[in-house]
Amino acid sequence: xxxxxxxxxxxxxxxxxxxxxxxxxxxxxxxxxxxxxxxxxxxxxxxxxxxxxxxxxxxxxxxxxxxxxxxxxxxxxxxxxxxxxxxxxxxxxxxxxxxxxxxxxxxxxxxxxxxxxxxxxxxxxxxxxxxxxxxxxxxxxxxxxxxxxxxxxxxxxxxxxxxxxxxxxxxxxxxxxxxxxxxxxxxxxxxxxxxxxxxxxxxxxxxxxxxxxxxxxxxxxxxxxxxxxxx
Amino acid sequence: xxxxxxxxxxxxxxxxxxxxxxxxxxxxxxxxxxxxxxxxxxxxxxxxxxxxxxxxxxxxxxxxxxxxxxxxxxxxxxxxxxxxxxxxxxxxxxxxxxxxxxxxxxxxxxxxxxxxxxxxxxxxxxxxxxxxxxxxxxxxxxxxxxxxxxxxxxxxxxxxxxxxxxxxxxxxxxxxxxxxxxxxxxxxxxxxxxxxxxxxxxxxxxxxxxxxxxxxxxxxxxxxxxxxxxx
Amino acid sequence: xxxxxxxxxxxxxxxxxxxxxxxxxxxxxxxxxxxxxxxxxxxxxxxxxxxxxxxxxxxxxxxxxxxxxxxxxxxxxxxxxxxxxxxxxxxxxxxxxxxxxxxxxxxxxxxxxxxxxxxxxxxxxxxxxxxxxxxxxxxxxxxxxxxxxxxxxxxxxxxxxxxxxxxxxxxxxxxxxxxxxxxxxxxxxxxxxxxxxxxxxxxxxxxxxxxxxxxxxxxxxxxxxxxxxxx
Amino acid sequence: xxxxxxxxxxxxxxxxxxxxxxxxxxxxxxxxxxxxxxxxxxxxxxxxxxxxxxxxxxxxxxxxxxxxxxxxxxxxxxxxxxxxxxxxxxxxxxxxxxxxxxxxxxxxxxxxxxxxxxxxxxxxxxxxxxxxxxxxxxxxxxxxxxxxxxxxxxxxxxxxxxxxxxxxxxxxxxxxxxxxxxxxxxxxxxxxxxxxxxxxxxxxxxxxxxxxxxxxxxxxxxxxxxxxxxx
DNA sequence: AATGAATGAGGTTTCATTCAT
DNA sequence: AATGAATGAAACCTCATTCAT
Numbered sequence: 001x002x003x004x005x006x007x008x009x010x011x012x013x014x015x016x017x018x019x020x021x022x023x024x025x026x027x028x029x030x031x032x033x034x035x036x037x038x039x040x041x042x043x044x045x046x047x048x049x050x051x052x053x054x055x056x057x058x059x060x061x062x063x064x065x066x067x068x069x070x071x072x073x074x075x076x077x078x079x080x081x082x083x084x085x086x087x088x089x090x091x092x093x094x095x096x097x098x099x100x101x102x103x104x105x106x107x108x109x110x111x112x113x114x115x116x117x118x119x120x121x122x123x124x125x126x127x128x129x130x131x132x133x134x135x136x137x138x139x140x141x142x143x144x145x146x147x148x149x150x151x152x153x154x155x156x157x158x159x160x161x162x163x164x165x166x167x168x169x170x171x172x173x174x175x176x177x178x179x180x181x182x183x184x185x186x187x188x189x190x191x192x193x194x195x196x197x198x199x200x201x202x203x204x205x206x207x208x209x210x211x212x213x214x215x216x217x218x219x220x221x222x223x224x225x226x227x228x229x230x231x
Numbered sequence: 232x233x234x235x236x237x238x239x240x241x242x243x244x245x246x247x248x249x250x251x252x253x254x255x256x257x258x259x260x261x262x263x264x265x266x267x268x269x270x271x272x273x274x275x276x277x278x279x280x281x282x283x284x285x286x287x288x289x290x291x292x293x294x295x296x297x298x299x300x301x302x303x304x305x306x307x308x309x310x311x312x313x314x315x316x317x318x319x320x321x322x323x324x325x326x327x328x329x330x331x332x333x334x335x336x337x338x339x340x341x342x343x344x345x346x347x348x349x350x351x352x353x354x355x356x357x358x359x360x361x362x363x364x365x366x367x368x369x370x371x372x373x374x375x376x377x378x379x380x381x382x383x384x385x386x387x388x389x390x391x392x393x394x395x396x397x398x399x400x401x402x403x404x405x406x407x408x409x410x411x412x413x414x415x416x417x418x419x420x421x422x423x424x425x426x427x428x429x430x431x432x433x434x435x436x437x438x439x440x441x442x443x444x445x446x447x448x449x450x451x452x453x454x455x456x457x458x459x460x461x462x
Numbered sequence: 463x464x465x466x467x468x469x470x471x472x473x474x475x476x477x478x479x480x481x482x483x484x485x486x487x488x489x490x491x492x493x494x495x496x497x498x499x500x501x502x503x504x505x506x507x508x509x510x511x512x513x514x515x516x517x518x519x520x521x522x523x524x525x526x527x528x529x530x531x532x533x534x535x536x537x538x539x540x541x542x543x544x545x546x547x548x549x550x551x552x553x554x555x556x557x558x559x560x561x562x563x564x565x566x567x568x569x570x571x572x573x574x575x576x577x578x579x580x581x582x583x584x585x586x587x588x589x590x591x592x593x594x595x596x597x598x599x600x601x602x603x604x605x606x607x608x609x610x611x612x613x614x615x616x617x618x619x620x621x622x623x624x625x626x627x628x629x630x631x632x633x634x635x636x637x638x639x640x641x642x643x644x645x646x647x648x649x650x651x652x653x654x655x656x657x658x659x660x661x662x663x664x665x666x667x668x669x670x671x672x673x674x675x676x677x678x679x680x681x682x683x684x685x686x687x688x689x690x691x692x693x
Numbered sequence: 694x695x696x697x698x699x700x701x702x703x704x705x706x707x708x709x710x711x712x713x714x715x716x717x718x719x720x721x722x723x724x725x726x727x728x729x730x731x732x733x734x735x736x737x738x739x740x741x742x743x744x745x746x747x748x749x750x751x752x753x754x755x756x757x758x759x760x761x762x763x764x765x766x767x768x769x770x771x772x773x774x775x776x777x778x779x780x781x782x783x784x785x786x787x788x789x790x791x792x793x794x795x796x797x798x799x800x801x802x803x804x805x806x807x808x809x810x811x812x813x814x815x816x817x818x819x820x821x822x823x824x825x826x827x828x829x830x831x832x833x834x835x836x837x838x839x840x841x842x843x844x845x846x847x848x849x850x851x852x853x854x855x856x857x858x859x860x861x862x863x864x865x866x867x868x869x870x871x872x873x874x875x876x877x878x879x880x881x882x883x884x885x886x887x888x889x890x891x892x893x894x895x896x897x898x899x900x901x902x903x904x905x906x907x908x909x910x911x912x913x914x915x916x917x918x919x920x921x922x923x924x
Numbered sequence: 925a926a927t928g929a930a931t932g933a934g935g936t937t938t939c940a941t942t943c944a945t
Numbered sequence: 946a947a948t949g950a951a952t953g954a955a956a957c958c959t960c961a962t963t964c965a966t
Binding site: 488489490491492494495569571573576577578580588589591592594596612614615616617618619623625626627628629630632633634635636638639640644648651652655659662663669670672674682 | 720722724822856858880893
């Protein structure tokens with residue numbers, strides 16, 4: 001039973017419940033989350049949750065829908081920008097991650113869902129995941145057609161970017177602990193703010209995608225064809 | 232019906248419990264796992280778990296230790312091989328993932344732990360994570376020193392590889408569902424066996440790392456063919 | 463969607479509530495009935511029930527009063543008819559059952575009340591029950607005085623008729639299931655319409671009451687034919 | 694999940710739970726009964742009920758099975774006695790009611806089940822109900838064949854006896870209240886012990902069944918045939 | 925008169941853990 | 946070592962009732 005948000009009060013109580021539920025589910029997982037805790041944290045009576053939204057499972061699905069809603073939109077918006085491909089690729093990564101970060105605890109939620117085999121993923125949320133991949137595909141295709149990108153396994157690139165960065169975001173605590181045992185320089189690479197790490201990841205992705213600069217080095221030009229065959 | 236210890240598997244009860252616990256914790260998470268289920272699946276009496284191992288939390292920690300034990304060893308073994316850097320890099324990725332795959336449900340366990348902020352990670356397991364990163368660092372450093380690799384953010388590379396591939400492994404179910412809505416060619420990229428996807432990821436990692444070939448091309452040309460065969 | 467009182471059925475809301483409550487209480491019992499369900503089925507807001515009638519118990523008492531109100535009246539009406547005793551006896555049974563049937567779900571309500579020891583029976587409803595027995599007593603007394611009936615335990619007759627027929631009516635579902643396992647002829651006796659079963663019961667009651675014919679047989683022979691026409 | 698009674702301790706705890714559950718369900722109905730109350734009255738931990746028997750519904754079904762188990766057996770035993778039909782008929786009624794009375798609260802349980810449409814009746818219990826009717830049929834058939842009984846609607850007779858007497862038993866409280874308002878003689882008929890009322894009912898049933906004495910009145914012999922047709 | 929929302933109390937069920945054997 | 950049984954605590958959910966509008 002989905003809650004009805006009215007234009008008037010923007011669904012004050014359901015909104016509060018949902019926001020709280022996102023955090024609790026992300027922190028504890030579905031099995032570990034307690035409806036009691038969500039109610040208490042949201043400052044509403046437990047029965048209100050059932051009145052407005054439904055049972056624990058319905059609440060969780062609502063949370064997932066809410067949480068994945070922005071990602072696809074962000075990816076779509078980026079595509080329709082008229083930027084050059086290389087910028088589009090960076091923009092894709094930035095916008096998807098920006099969305100993820102903007103929703104507190106998006107990353108752990110995603111990871112738990114993936115870990116559980118997507119048992120609770122509403123079909124809507126799955127479709128949105130697909131749209132993000134589709135957006136990446138369009139960018140890479142465009143780059144390849146323009147001769148700027150080489151062909152790569154799209155999905156490999158996708159999981160490295162999305163999986164990697166969400167790992168990074170969700171794993172903040174673990175990173176800190178692991179970094180504590182590494183030398184300063186290495187540790188500093190593990191403790192970058194998300195925005196900077198996003199740029200690092202984007203850089204690596206681009207390095208992998210871009211054809212070795214063809215224009216200036218007329219000597220290596222022929223060799224680049226060999227590279228293509230190798231990859 | 233009930234688990235009976237024979238002379239053959241005498242003393243193996245903890246082993247059976249542990250193996251079962253790995254699967255149940257991976258599938259349901261700590262909060263969602265049921266001691267009852269673990270006991271039933273393991274074919275032992277519930278009280279046996281408490282007798283042999285301890286409470287639910289102790290069991291979980293035992294599971295994490297067990298599961299992370301192999302990863303560091305695999306990474307270390309790879310480093311001490313005398314192979315060329317490029318091969319070492321590939322070997323690193325392959326061996327770490329091979330270990331992950333060899334333990335059924337390693338991936339979801341790791342992802343849940345990361346998602347929960349490593350609340351239950353024993354210090355030992357954290358140290359092993361650090362060793363894996365250290366191993367990657369040694370490889371990259373070697374490559375940079377030899378002029379074959381450019382400098383990249385080590386940790387970015389690490390999470391892209393580890394995060395990405397564990398995402399891929401754990402997300403099998405979700406992938407299938409998402410792939411079902413994509414065009415055939417794109418879908419096929421999302422449905423590769425883990426081993427092949429590992430190679431794709433390794434390839435992308437290498438593309439990002441390798442300096443655009445500076446040495447005379449005609450010499451390395453033959454070697455590149457060897458690479459192709461290997462992949 | 464919600465129940466809206468129009469000028470036409472103004473003041474009809476309590477009526478709607480009561481009618482619905484009869485059905486729900488009959489189907490589920492007091493403990494099993496839900497105020498929510500009554501409100502929904504009646505098409506009114508739950509708070510309306512409290513506004514118009516009162517709490518659940520008050521509603522239930524109202525239902526009992528309503529439901530038993532007609533029975534006594536029907537029995538009284540039958541007595542003051544000038545018919546011969548034998549006809550009066552049949553008329554008694556017919557009218558009481560006719561009333562029971564006319565109120566959907568009268569039978570299960572009565573049975574649940576009896577089963578619960580009449581915990582909720584309002585004193586008024588109890589008085590009405592008494593009047594039905596009193597009516598039967600007057601008929602039997604008249605028959606005995608006229609030498610047509612033998613003396614029987616009045617109350618035994620009463621419960622056999624009322625208990626039996628309400629059992630029959632309320633037990634429709636069970637009868638169907640039990641009859642499914644009996645031979646065709648026996649089953650058909652268990653599946654008569656209530657009106658026909660009422661006649662069967664009346665016939666048995668009369669057989670038990672009527673004195674074995676003492677008057678010269680050849681005189682009454684014709685009357686027996688009249689009976690046939692009546693039945 | 695049915696409990697397993699062992700020969701050793703005769704299922705001490707489950708037995709206690711069941712006996713208590715019979716009383717509570719009979720007194721309050723399924724919806725009104727509280728698992729808490731059953732546990733408390735039985736002197737066991739609430740969770741024990743779930744461990745030994747299952748959830749509330751399973752417990753209720755177990756209760757119904759238990760409660761209906763004896764009735765069919767009693768009816769069957771009576772049939773195989775070599776007594777004359779008239780005695781058999783009385784014996785049938787006596788034995789079935791004796792069983793009903795021997796299980797405290799059988800009557801209200803039966804009535805509630807009938808009232809609810811037999812929603813929870815296990816198929817086994819339904820079969821036992823059928824056997825009771827079958828037993829009655831055999832008695833009546835024997836009487837008819839021997840020329841001692843007239844043909845009547847078997848099912849009508851059955852419900853009058855079973856419905857009536859269970860009404861009587863379950864309605865003890867209500868009877869007292871109603872009788873309080875009746876004249877002494879009538880009231881006394883409503884307050885007989887069950888055994889005596891059983892005899893009254895048996896008497897009425899026999900009056901209805903028995904052919905008007907055929908032997909002495911050789912004149913009416915032909916007319917009796919007419920009676921048969923009429924009834 | 926009507927209604928959406930709120931809520932305390934209590935209902936059923938589950939679960940990790942312990943006990944007795 | 947092993948196990949059936951027991952159990953307190955708490956989890957999820959429901960419901961009759963009331964409140965504010």
